[in-house]
Structure formats: structure tokens, C-alpha cells
Amino acid sequence: MFKVGCWNIWGLNNPKKHRIISDWAHNSKLGIMGLLETKIAPSNFDSVIAGLNLHSWSFVSNANASPTCRILVGWDTKMVTISCLHYSDQWVTCEATSLATNETSRFTFVYGHNTPAGRGLIWEYIVQHAPQFSSSPWALMGDFNATIQPSDRSGGNLHWNGHHEDFGRCIHEAELIHVPYSGLKFSWHNGQAGRYTIMRKLDWIFCNPAFLNTWPAVHSRFLPRDASDHSAMILDFSHHRPQGPSPFKFLNLWADRDDFMDLVRAV
DSSP: OOEEEEEEOSOOOSHHHHHHHHHHHHHTTEEEEEEEEEEEOGGGHHHHHHHHTOTTEEEEEOGGGSSSEEEEEEEETTTEEEEEEEEOSSEEEEEEEETTTOOEEEEEEEEOOSSHHHHHHHHHHHHHHTTTTTTSOEEEEEEOSOOSSGGGEESSOOOOOGGGHHHHHHHHHTTOEEOOEEEOSSOEEOSOOGGGOOEEOOEEEEEOHHHHHHOTTOEEEEOOOSSSSBOOEEEEOOOOOOOOOOOOOOOGGGGGSTTHHHHHHHO
């Protein structure tokens, strides 16, 4: 089963980043990827796609909603078919069907504005569409440019304003689930050292209950930062072989309890 990746790559006009993206897609066995903050001008779009050297891939973007392409979504046509459902300058929602299993899911790739007012449109979109998507597996991933709780921030201005509650309130109202992850917690780093260091958890992956019911072992990874100030994220929702029954475990200290035998007899 393929995996889904998302990365705020911070510009994609540089040919050096084309190779980085190509290697990332191949090495991570991605079937779908969302690239954020690509800054691709319409006149340079075809040359960037060619430079990625992903011959079996197709791409769709939100360039029609933004002066430059803020979100670029690609997929390997040998693994999956995709249709674009909605897009704006802050999100692209696609419906994807696996060619191997014929399973269909929806994915929303998010690149939020850096102002609370601008991000309000994202929260409205998510809450509005959560009931409509409730019967289908739906995952959302990207750079939301927002944190949910104070512990998602380190360094810099740590004052917690009222608008910081908007993100968490949206996720709660939409009944979304934070996908378990490994790797970096603070997915963005300002590149400074010492007391000037600022880190934030800005990149997130969520899913709805239908997604979790379909792939109960879903998990994600946030990779070390290298070519960007953001961590690349990978969603793995492959079917895993069910494990056998858990082995019986006994702690010797239980037998030291004065009421141990009474409890055994009661069982």
C-alpha cells in the first residue's frame, strides 16, 4: 500500500530541490504527496514538473486561487487515481482511489495563512465539510500555521492569545482525531541558535473516525529537517497483519499483597 507525504518545501523553483523531492517520493514509497509554499509562477510550472523527474506522476495545484502556486498535489498514476473536489489558496481536497485495493479516501492538504483572520476560512471549511465527509475516510495534513496548546511552542513570544483557541476548537467541533506520530514534535524551526531559537508544532495530520475505522493502525512520521525549515511528514495507513493474542504477564509484587489470594478466589 502506498503512503502519503506532505512537506512545506519553501520554494520549488530551485533545481536542487527537484532532486530532493524526487528522492523523497521514491525512498518513502509515496503514492500521493502535497508540496506546500512552492512559489511556482505559472510561467515556470511545466519546467518544475519536468524537473521533478517523476515520469508516472500527475499533478494538480491551487495556482488558479493564488498568484503563485501555494499547494501542489502529485500522485503516482501507477498506484492511485485522483480527482480534485475543492481548492482555495489555503487547501486542496482530493478523492483518491487505490488501484491495488479499490479503496477510496479523501485527503485535504492545508497551507494556512500566517494571520488568525486568514486562517478563519480554514476552520470554517473543515467544520462545514466534516459532516459531509463523515461516511468516507478523510485525512487532513499540512502546515496549518497554528498550534493547539501552549506546549506546542518553544521560544519566542509565548503569550497565549484568544485566537490560539480557534484551531483546537475547530478540530473538536469537526470530531477529528490527531493521528499518532513519531519523530519531531516541533516541526518548524527558525534556524537560529541559543536564546534566539524558536520552534513550533505547525505541521499536523488529522483524520476522521471513518478513516481510523478503515485503517486502525494508521500512524505518521515527522522527519528531521534538512532542505526546509519544516519537517516532512509521511502518513502510513497500510493494512498491518493482526498480531496474535497478547502473552500472559504476571508481576511478582502482586503476590505480596495481603489480599492477593482473596482476589484470586473472587475471579
